[in-house]
Amino acid sequence: HDGLDDVKDRIIEFLAEGTFKGEVSGSILLLVGxxxxxxxxxxxxxxxxxxxxxxRFSVGGMRDEAEIKGHRRTYIGAMPGKFVxxxxxxxxxxxxxMLDEIDKxxxxxxxxxxxxxxxxxxxxxxxxxxxxxxxxxxDLSKVLFICTANQLDTIPRPLLDRMDVIRLSGxxxxxxxxxxxxxLLPRLLKRAGLLKKQLNITDAAIKQVIEGYAREAGVxxxxxxxxxxxxxxxxxxxxNPDQPVKxxxxxxxSYLGQPSFKKEKSLKGTGVVTxxxxxxxxxxxxxxEASRIHSAQRGFKLTGQLGDVMKESAEIxxxxxxxxxxxxxxxxxxxxxxxxxxxxxxxxxxxxxxxAGVTMAxxxxxxxxxxxxxxxxxxxxxxxxT
Numbered sequence: 001h002d003g004l005d006d007v008k009d010r011i012i013e014f015l016a017e018g019t020f021k022g023e024v025s026g027s028i029l030l031l032v033g034x035x036x037x038x039x040x041x042x043x044x045x046x047x048x049x050x051x052x053x054x055x056r057f058s059v060g061g062m063r064d065e066a067e068i069k070g071h072r073r074t075y076i077g078a079m080p081g082k083f084v085x086x087x088x089x090x091x092x093x094x095x096x097x098m099l100d101e102i103d104k105x106x107x108x109x110x111x112x113x114x115x116x117x118x119x120x121x122x123x124x125x126x127x128x129x130x131x132x133x134x135x136x137x138x139d140l141s142k143v144l145f146i147c148t149a150n151q152l153d154t155i156p157r158p159l160l161d162r163m164d165v166i167r168l169s170g171x172x173x174x175x176x177x178x179x180x181x182x183x184l185l186p187r188l189l190k191r192a193g194l195l196k197k198q199l200n201i202t203d204a205a206i207k208q209v210i211e212g213y214a215r216e217a218g219v220x221x222x223x224x225x226x227x228x229x230x231x232x233x234x235x236x237x238x239x240n241p242d243q244p245v246k247x248x249x250x251x252x253x254s255y256l257g258q259p260s261f262k263k264e265k266s267l268k269g270t271g272v273v274t275x276x277x278x279x280x281x282x283x284x285x286x287x288x289e290a291s292r293i294h295s296a297q298r299g300f301k302l303t304g305q306l307g308d309v310m311k312e313s314a315e316i317x318x319x320x321x322x323x324x325x326x327x328x329x330x331x332x333x334x335x336x337x338x339x340x341x342x343x344x345x346x347x348x349x350x351x352x353x354x355x356a357g358v359t360m361a362x363x364x365x366x367x368x369x370x371x372x373x374x375x376x377x378x379x380x381x382x383x384x385x386t
Contacts, residue, residue: 007031010166011046028121028145030102030160032152033168036218043098044169046146053090057082060101066115070133080133083120083140092140102159103149114156118161121145121162159272170217176210177203184223192230199233201247203228208249212259229255268375271367275359276380285378286344288356290363293339304344307352315343317360317383321368330368340364357383 014029031039035361040056047054062068071078080088086097104115119125147163149155171179181203189196206226214221232255233245247255267274271290276283293301300318302311318340326332342360343350358381366373 004163007042007166007168011042014164015046015050023142025210028123028163028164029149030147030149030165031168032149032165034150034170034217036216036220037168037170038218039168040098040100041254043096043146043148046144047096050144052144053092053095054098055086055090055095055100056100057086058100059113059117060104060209061106062113063106065113066132067121068113068116070131072132073135078133081131083129083143084134084138085129087138093139096144096146099145100149101149102147103151103154106192114159118158118162121159123145171219173207173210176214176219176222177207178224179212179219180206180226184226188223188227188230191232193233194234194237197244198237199230199245199247201229202249204249205247205252207254208252208259212252212261213256215261225256268372270370270372271363272371273359273366274375274378275356276378277356278353279330286356286359287344287350288359288363289345290360290367291341291343292367293341295337295339297339298336299339301339301341302343303341304347305350306344307350309354310344310352310356313354313357313383314360317357317364318342320385321361321364321382323385325368328365328369330365334368340367354382355380357381 011029031042033039043056044054066081068081068082069084070084079085083097086095087093099117102117105117120129120140123141126143128137129140130137152160152165185201185206187197189199209225209229210222213225216222229247233247236243236245252259267287267289273288273290275286275288277286278284293299300315304312306314318335321328322335325334342363344356359379361383362373363378
């Protein structure tokens with residue numbers, strides 16, 4: 001796993017604590033992050049590092065508590081629960097059990113699986129776990145439970161309190177490049193029965209795929225696109241077996257078509273300021289534009305699909321700059337006779353949060369003074385009236 005250093009450190013600390021006391025139990029890990037960042041893969045790696053068997057099952061969409069605790073034997077088609085099945089398949093008492101997609105667990109008239117998990121994932125109670133099918137107390141305290149989720153909002157609070165949350169952020173371009181070179185591409189070549197000398201994708205081409213075609217937090221889309229390149233490369237190899245295929249940056253359009261994403265350009269001019277934003281992929285830049293529409297009357301207009309918090313930030317910025325314009329060497333009456341339009345580009349993308357306040361204030365101050373801001377500065381920060 002390239003990158004994820006803070007995640008690795010946290011897992012090492014957790015395992016070191018367990019090794020020191022002689023048993024890795026008493027805590028449940030919850031890996032939270034966007035799709036494709038390697039949550040399931042980390043579970044496999046933890047099991048390998050501990051020398052334990054690994055068992056994974058998904059609880060996404062599960063609506064029957066009997067899938068956790070088992071059916072009573074009086075029912076037709078009765079079966080033991082998932083945890084008994086995990087111990088049976090792994091044939092050990094201390095496997096690593098991964099509960100995938102725990103944030104998507106459901107509930108119905110048949111019961112609430114999330115409530116059934118409370119007993120299982122509580123270190124104080126799972127020593128005497130009772131499966132309804134076997135009707136025998138079982139000790140699950142030796143099991144290391146690892147759960148995965150994309151978000152925390154939908155996980156019931158009592159269940160979340162029993163878990164040790166570890167957040168996984170998205171990968172940066174350099175980390176994705178390393179993952180593609182050392183893991184994704186060799187695996188895809190092996191699956192296709194190809195040798196590296198038969199089909200070679202340059203580092204520059206992989207980087208262009210990452211930046212132009214697969215801009216995401218994880219690497220799933222990147223893997224699909226590399227697989228697509230390999231398939232088209234195999235067609236060329238079958239047409240001319242003696243000619244190895246080399247894929248460079250200039251070849252990508254013939255393999256993948258036009259890039260889906262273009263490199264962001266820094267906008268220039270009076271009233272245009274670059275801000276900083278947070279997304280699931282990590283940091284991003286966000287331009288904010290302000291313009292004086294006319295001088296017939298005072299007014300203020302907002303566009304860009306802004307959320308309520310961001311609209312309030314814009315109003316605070318407008319009030320702050322209006323009341324302090326003299327202090328910033330501007331005409332104190334500028335906003336009294338100006339209709340101002342503030343726009344945040346990419347209008348189809350919803351935006352919210354308080355951190356654009358200082359950027360909006362700078363854009364408004366720029367048009368009030370008639371001066372363009374420095375182009376090599378990006379900013380973020382909440383603004384108050386004082």
